[in-house]
Amino acid sequence: MESKYLVFRLIGRTEEKTEVWCVDPKRGSPPLGQIKWYSAWKQYCFFPARQTVFNIDCMMDISGKIKELMARKKMGSRIKGE
Numbered sequence: 001m002e003s004k005y006l007v008f009r010l011i012g013r014t015e016e017k018t019e020v021w022c023v024d025p026k027r028g029s030p031p032l033g034q035i036k037w038y039s040a041w042k043q044y045c046f047f048p049a050r051q052t053v054f055n056i057d058c059m060m061d062i063s064g065k066i067k068e069l070m071a072r073k074k075m076g077s078r079i080k081g082e
Contacts, residue, residue, distance in 0.1 A: 001068055003061040006032070018044070019069065023062060032058075035066060044069045 001008060007024045011034075014020060018037035023046070025032060033048035044066045048054075054062070 001061070001065050003058075005055075005058050006061050008035070008065050018073070021065065021069075023065075035062070035069065044073070 003026075005026055007026055009022045009024060010019055011022045012020045014037060016037065016039075020037075021035040023032045023035060031049055032052050032054075033046055035044055035046050037043070038045040046062050046066065
């Protein structure tokens with residue numbers, strides 16, 4: 001997924017084989033947070049770093065990335081269930 005302000009970097013996988021993504025700004029400052037699986041809600045969620053600020057475009061891009069990950073996870077579950 002392409003974003004005007006953000007870079008999404010795959011940084012690992014959990015023991016449950018879900019992906020962990022770092023959300024970085026395109027203009028070099030510290031990471032803004034991570035997108036990772038939240039088992040209590042059974043979905044990917046964004047975990048922002050402390051004292052971060054987001055405009056609507058950034059939030060929409062993060063939301064879009066989460067939707068993409070959820071769709072891929074759902075497709076993977078269908079394939080495994082067959």
